[in-house]
Amino acid sequence: xxxxxxxxxxxxxxxxxxxxxxxxxxxxxxxxxxxxxxxxxxxxxxxxxxxxxxxxxxxxxxxxxxxxxxxxxxxxxxxxxxxxxxxxxxxxxxxxxxxxxxxxxxxxxxxxxxxxxxxxxxxxxxxxxxxxxxxxxxxxxxxxxxxxxxxxxxxxxxxxxxxxxxxxxxxxxxxxxxxxxxxxxxxxxxxxxxxxxxxxxxxxxxxxxxxxxxxxxxxxxxxxxxxxxxxxxxxxxxxxxxxxxxxxxxxxxxxxxxxxxxxxxxxxxxxxxxxxxxxxxxxxxxxxxxxxxxxxxxxxxxxxxxxxxxxxxxxxxxxxxxxxxxxxxxxxxxxxxxxxxxxxxxxxxxxxxxxxxxxxxxxxxxxxxxxxxxxxxxxxxxxxxxxxxxxxxxxxx
Amino acid sequence: xxxxxxxxxxxxxxxxxxxxxxxxxxxxxxxxxxxxxxxxxxxxxxxxxxxxxxxxxxxxxxxxxxxxxxxxxxxxxxxxxxxxxxxxxxxxxxxxxxxxxxxxxxxxxxxxxxxxxxxxxxxxxxxxxxxxxxxxxxxxxxxxxxxxxxxxxxxxxxxxxxxxxxxxxxxxxxxxxxxxxxxxxxxxxxxxxxxxxxxxxxxxxxxxxxxxxxxxxxxxxxxxxxxxxxxxxxxxxxxxxxxxxxxxxxxxxxxxx
Ligand SMILES: Nc1ncnc2c1ncn2[C@@H]1O[C@H](COP(=O)(O)OP(=O)(O)OP(=O)(O)O)[C@@H](O)[C@H]1O
Ligand SMILES: [Mg+2]
Numbered sequence: 001x002x003x004x005x006x007x008x009x010x011x012x013x014x015x016x017x018x019x020x021x022x023x024x025x026x027x028x029x030x031x032x033x034x035x036x037x038x039x040x041x042x043x044x045x046x047x048x049x050x051x052x053x054x055x056x057x058x059x060x061x062x063x064x065x066x067x068x069x070x071x072x073x074x075x076x077x078x079x080x081x082x083x084x085x086x087x088x089x090x091x092x093x094x095x096x097x098x099x100x101x102x103x104x105x106x107x108x109x110x111x112x113x114x115x116x117x118x119x120x121x122x123x124x125x126x127x128x129x130x131x132x133x134x135x136x137x138x139x140x141x142x143x144x145x146x147x148x149x150x151x152x153x154x155x156x157x158x159x160x161x162x163x164x165x166x167x168x169x170x171x172x173x174x175x176x177x178x179x180x181x182x183x184x185x186x187x188x189x190x191x192x193x194x195x196x197x198x199x200x201x202x203x204x205x206x207x208x209x210x211x212x213x214x215x216x217x218x219x220x221x222x223x224x225x226x227x228x229x230x231x232x233x234x235x236x237x238x239x240x241x242x243x244x245x246x247x248x249x250x251x252x253x254x255x256x257x258x259x260x261x262x263x264x265x266x267x268x269x270x271x272x273x274x275x276x277x278x279x280x281x282x283x284x285x286x287x288x289x290x291x292x293x294x295x296x297x298x299x300x301x302x303x304x305x306x307x308x309x310x311x312x313x314x315x316x317x318x319x320x321x322x323x324x325x326x327x328x329x330x331x332x333x334x335x336x337x338x339x340x341x342x343x344x345x346x347x348x349x350x351x352x353x354x355x356x357x358x359x360x361x362x363x364x365x366x367x368x369x370x371x372x373x374x375x376x377x378x379x380x381x382x383x384x385x386x387x388x389x390x391x392x393x394x395x396x397x
Numbered sequence: 398x399x400x401x402x403x404x405x406x407x408x409x410x411x412x413x414x415x416x417x418x419x420x421x422x423x424x425x426x427x428x429x430x431x432x433x434x435x436x437x438x439x440x441x442x443x444x445x446x447x448x449x450x451x452x453x454x455x456x457x458x459x460x461x462x463x464x465x466x467x468x469x470x471x472x473x474x475x476x477x478x479x480x481x482x483x484x485x486x487x488x489x490x491x492x493x494x495x496x497x498x499x500x501x502x503x504x505x506x507x508x509x510x511x512x513x514x515x516x517x518x519x520x521x522x523x524x525x526x527x528x529x530x531x532x533x534x535x536x537x538x539x540x541x542x543x544x545x546x547x548x549x550x551x552x553x554x555x556x557x558x559x560x561x562x563x564x565x566x567x568x569x570x571x572x573x574x575x576x577x578x579x580x581x582x583x584x585x586x587x588x589x590x591x592x593x594x595x596x597x598x599x600x601x602x603x604x605x606x607x608x609x610x611x612x613x614x615x616x617x618x619x620x621x622x623x624x625x626x627x628x629x630x631x632x633x634x635x636x637x638x639x640x641x642x643x644x645x646x647x648x649x650x651x652x653x654x
Contacts, residue, residue, distance in 0.1 A: 295462050296499035296558075300513035300565060301488045310512060315503050 059362040064123035070189015081132035083171040092140040096147020104384040110140035185263040189344035197335040201270040209278025234276035247341040281323040285316030325385035420467035430625040439599040443612040446622030452605045460491040492562030496574040498554045500546040507542040532560035552583030572604040
């Protein structure tokens with residue numbers, strides 16, 4: 001009866017065998033390998049030569065402050081470091097206490113600040129800023145270890161996150177007549193503005209999109225029609241148009257003394273736009289939940305809200321993580337469109353930099369730098385998404 | 398309704414479920430054509446009949462997963478109306494087990510069981526966990542508490558589903574073909590649990606099932622459905638040995654060959 005169980009056959013092979021199997025398995029495959037290989041080497045040499053000898057990277061490093069924070073006053077930059085320090089501590093502590101997705105967030109935050117510190121080493125920004133970001137990168141880990149050791153109480157940590165929002169906002173923008181003088185959002189720019197637009201857009205459009213998706217499936221016709229109408233309307237209009245409308249039309253509707261500033265209008269436009277797409281993604285996830293589960297929840301006495309909260313949404317949102325992260329990566333890149341309403345985010349500021357006489361002819365360097373920054377941010381987001389999917393077991397249960 | 402044999406139900410305090418002249422349409426399709434059935438506290442009623450005869454629809458009207466359009470349903474003295482509080486009150490007295498288990502796949506077995514006690518009855522987690530573990534022991538799988546449904550066999554999943562329904566401490570349990578999605582070797586483990594539920598706790602049960610051995614052993618009465626009507630009601634002995642209606646005889650001869 002008992003058949004002896006044997007090990008699966010070994011599949012480990014040496015490097016030469018691997019080459020033969022994958023790159024030189026026949027005459028055609030060998031030719032393709034050689035031609036493509038030669039092409040790759042040639043491109044690498046050309047690019048490397050340009051990057052190492054011809055490129056004037058000093059245009060980037062000399063203007064690094066502009067790229068990072070725009071016209072934000074240099075003597076107030078410490079307020080940004082402080083705001084980042086607050087977020088670093090909280091992200092680190094959460095990672096230690098909760099793990100999972102927050103660990104990804106913390107590690108990314110640390111890595112990006114370390115990268116900033118290294119970049120600043122090559123710029124005239126000064127050693128203080130380098131030290132500040134290196135410090136921030138380090139306290140992420142200190143806080144994480146503290147959280148891990150159980151030194152951080154859970155509940156106050158949640159409150160600290162809530163308090164941190166107005167606190168960081170106050171640090172960055174200040175308020176007239178208080179110790180931190182007000183810094184008009186007109187001068188916010190560069191990466192600072194790009195990240196702000198993206199983070200606010202993501203954080204606000206996500207819940208709004210979930211609500212719209214639920215509204216679209218509501219049993220109340222009014223809710224259903226309003227949600228569907230909104231989603232279809234927004235999806236039929238380009239973001240550029242919405243940004244223009246938010247910039248020009250929104251102030252016309254608001255009472256005179258309500259002067260919404262330009263950045264807030266852009267954030268509003270991006271959020272309203274993105275929410276419609278989030279809603280459609282989430283709707284896909286909602287449809288995937290078998291009705292039997294909803295019936296089982298009702299039969300147990302769970303109400304409609306509870307059923308959504310505990311049964312439907314946890315599964316639906318988990319299933320649409322890949323789609324939503326893809327959406328948020330496009331949102332990050334779409335923030336470049338706010339240049340058309342005169343905001344100087346990363347791409348806008350680079351045009352300003354290139355307009356200076358001593359950066360003449362260095363546009364390739366500047367655009368390569370901008371592309372690299374966007375790539376790093378997008379790549380970090382997609383990696384975070386893969387980790388999150390794995391941690392939550394998407395597709396495995 | 399020519400062959401309607403059930404007498405017009407008389408209400409006594411013992412009658413925990415009363416259905417009077419219940420009608421249900423899906424669009425134009427007349428699915429329940431005047432169902433009359435009274436179930437006494439502690440009674441086990443087995444419902445059987447051909448596919449599409451309205452068995453599921455009927456038991457689903459009892460906890461309002463389907464709305465009936467005519468007639469009246471009274472559960473433990475509470476009349477089923479559109480009032481949302483009545484529906485919640487009735488649902489809290491009734492547990493239901495489905496053919497396809499309908500466990501929540503993102504929760505562990507124990508979490509499936511404790512969710513409703515925690516969120517509906519607002520029990521503390523520790524208290525709910527204690528109840529959940531006791532129920533898992535009762536259905537014979539305490540060691541599976543922390544597995545997700547996908548890691549359990551069909552029979553184990555259905556036993557978790559039974560425990561989940563029992564966790565709300567219902568007075569009535571509805572079973573809709575609880576074993577028909579199971580591989581043959583797992584059917585008895587689920588039937589055993591149901592049988593001990595009926596014997597040891599005196600639970601009021603309505604089971605839609607074609608497990609005739611179970612019906613013979615456990616049912617107080619059997620109800621034969623055909624084309625949206627109750628054709629015959631009787632004790633297992635009456636139904637198996639001297640069915641009165643031709644349609645009942647025919648159906649039984651088909652399934653018992
Ligand atoms: N949601 C629905 N919409 C429309 N018709 C339905 C719906 N549910 C059931 N029906 C129809 O109502 C009739 C009764 O269905 P029901 O599921 O109650 O039968 P059943 O006796 O439980 O059959 P089975 O043994 O196959 O489960 C069938 O003709 C079925 O097609
Ligand atoms: Mg059925």
